[in-house]
Amino acid sequence: MTARAVVIGAGLAGIAAAVRLRGAGWRVRVLEAGPRAGGVVGTERLGEWAFETGPNSFTSSARSLRGLAAALGLEEEIVASRPEARRRYVYRGARMHPLPSSPPGLLTSRLLTLGARIRVLAEPFRGDRPPGRPESLGAWIGRRFGDEVVERLLDPFVSGVYGGDVGRLGAADAFPALYAAAGEAGSVVRGAVRTMRQARREAPDAPRGGALWSLAGGLGTLPAAAEAAFGADLRTGAAARTLARDGSRFRVAWESPSGGDEEEAEAVVCAVPAVAAGPLLEGLLPGVSAALGEVESVPMRVLGLGFRRGDVTHPCDGFGALVPRSEGTRLLGVLWPSSVFPGRAPAGGVAMTVFVGGAHDRDVLERPLAEDRGRVLEELGAMLGVRGEPAVETAREWPRAVTQYVVGHRARMAAVASRAAEVPGLALAGNWLAGVSMEDTVASGEAAAGRVLATVGSAGAPSPA
Numbered sequence: 071m072t073a074r075a076v077v078i079g080a081g082l083a084g085i086a087a088a089v090r091l092r093g094a095g096w097r098v099r100v101l102e103a104g105p106r107a108g109g110v111v112g113t114e115r116l117g118e119w120a121f122e123t124g125p126n127s128f129t130s131s132a133r134s135l136r137g138l139a140a141a142l143g144l145e146e147e148i149v150a151s152r153p154e155a156r157r158r159y160v161y162r163g164a165r166m167h168p169l170p171s172s173p174p175g176l177l178t179s180r181l182l183t184l185g186a187r188i189r190v191l192a193e194p195f196r197g198d199r200p201p202g203r204p205e206s207l208g209a210w211i212g213r214r215f216g217d218e219v220v221e222r223l224l225d226p227f228v229s230g231v232y233g234g235d236v237g238r239l240g241a242a243d244a245f246p247a248l249y250a251a252a253g254e255a256g257s258v259v260r261g262a263v264r265t266m267r268q269a270r271r272e273a274p275d276a277p278r279g280g281a282l283w284s285l286a287g288g289l290g291t292l293p294a295a296a297e298a299a300f301g302a303d304l305r306t307g308a309a310a311r312t313l314a315r316d317g318s319r320f321r322v323a324w325e326s327p328s329g330g331d332e333e334e335a336e337a338v339v340c341a342v343p344a345v346a347a348g349p350l351l352e353g354l355l356p357g358v359s360a361a362l363g364e365v366e367s368v369p370m371r372v373l374g375l376g377f378r379r380g381d382v383t384h385p386c387d388g389f390g391a392l393v394p395r396s397e398g399t400r401l402l403g404v405l406w407p408s409s410v411f412p413g414r415a416p417a418g419g420v421a422m423t424v425f426v427g428g429a430h431d432r433d434v435l436e437r438p439l440a441e442d443r444g445r446v447l448e449e450l451g452a453m454l455g456v457r458g459e460p461a462v463e464t465a466r467e468w469p470r471a472v473t474q475y476v477v478g479h480r481a482r483m484a485a486v487a488s489r490a491a492e493v494p495g496l497a498l499a500g501n502w503l504a505g506v507s508m509e510d511t512v513a514s515g516e517a518a519a520g521r522v523l524a525t526v527g528s529a530g531a532p533s534p535a
């Protein structure tokens with residue numbers, strides 16, 4: 071049976087594209103190189119404990135992701151974070167500081183010196199003189215709020231989202247909506263208020279106050295549902311090797327440990343990481359592999375650690391804690407999933423997810439796991455009063471965990487996407503095109519499917535049943 075479309079890669083982007091095309095009545099074949107669908111999204115269960123292999127949550131305004139969950143029959147599985155998850159900490163100077171969430175909270179916070187606090191509160195009233203050329207996130211926030219805010223707030227926040235380097239990420243690349251709104255408003259604070267109001271207008275039914283969502287059984291439920299929905303049409307262990315055009319049809323050759331084969335289709339969605347997309351696309355779009363090969367990503371090690379409540383002094387009463395690089399810890403941050411969502415730990419257990427690696431620790435995966443584990447346990451001891459060994463543990467390694475939206479990244483990717491748009495029936499998707507969040511990634515997959523439907527649409531031959 072011939073598919074009308076082949077989707078290469080079954081991460082969130084590929085799954086979203088495949089579901090949208092199937093929803094339009096297309097026969098879709100999905101090729102996934104790994105042993106399971108989901109890419110970095112997955113949930114590892116150890117008895118009553120559940121640890122996410124990659125992302126832990128998504129914002130409650132994530133409409134595309136919610137739609138994808140619904141299309142896979144998972145709407146009832148969506149769970150909201152507990153109210154206390156709004157509390158976040160920054161570990162600095164051997165102390166856990168609650169992250170201020172309001173102007174009065176900022177005034178009394180010890181995270182910043184008094185001078186820096188006053189500068190933050192005065193920011194909306196200070197004139198803005200943008201440099202007139204693309205600037206890094208660090209340069210932008212530094213000129214508006216000063217170096218202390220960059221070091222103590224921006225750096226840990228950016229570690230949490232990108233595992234990135236504030237001096238290399240582009241302000242307009244990493245946070246485009248906020249940067250644009252701040253430019254219009256002449257102030258980051260006023261721009262942030264505008265983007266929040268805009269998000270509320272766009273998702274009026276989303277819970278207020280930064281609520282997060284996940285799925286009751288963990289985020290891995292979503293790719294598992296996609297595998298079940300597509301059955302034999304989603305082939306795992308099948309790595310696409312070449313992509314060619316033959317008249318109006320595409321040919322995708324793939325390999326698996328037990329051999330290989332070729333798929334023919336009217337349309338292809340290429341939803342693999344940028345570095346993998348380069349060689350696949352080079353035949354159709356000569357020259358793009360150089361641009362795609364330069365897309366940066368950072369490695370990360372994710373440790374899932376389950377402790378007995380009595381072995382942890384800190385209440386872990388929030389989402390988790392981030393650490394500025396200046397503190398010199400090995401860990402970038404620690405999340406407390408058992409305080410955020412139900413079903414992540416047995417009664418009397420504290421589940422923690424620890425991230426190590428990122429832009430300032432690119433050799434992370436060359437070190438033995440045992441070395442990081444020992445160092446992380448020591449650091450958790452100092453930060454949270456964790457004693458003894460974890461009751462359960464797991465570890466996951468991602469050589470290319472998060473795409474880095476360095477200065478100029480979006481413009482370079484827009485050029486690649488417009489080259490792809492010259493080939494009818496070809497579309498690109500993934501977290502390197504329009505944002506790294508799960509929501510942005512799902513939206514990119516849906517947009518790719520939309521482009522395929524618009525360019526090939528019903529003009530192609532009907533799918534043989």
Ligand SMILES: Cc1cc2nc3c(=O)[nH]c(=O)nc-3n(C[C@H](O)[C@H](O)[C@H](O)COP(=O)(O)OP(=O)(O)OC[C@H]3O[C@@H](n4cnc5c(N)ncnc54)[C@H](O)[C@@H]3O)c2cc1C
Nearest residue numbers: 079081082083103109110124125126309310500501507508
């Ligand atoms: C540790 C970590 C924590 C994160 N936390 C959050 C979070 O809390 N919230 C949030 O919103 N986002 C988070 N993210 C970001 C988000 O999860 C990712 O950006 C998104 O899931 C990436 O999806 P993707 O489909 O673009 O790529 P991937 O997940 O990388 O999927 C690409 C797929 O393509 C396959 N592939 C590669 N080459 C081939 C080939 N030749 N043939 C066939 N298949 C191929 C791969 O095996 C993979 O399955 C996190 C990411 C990481 C790594």
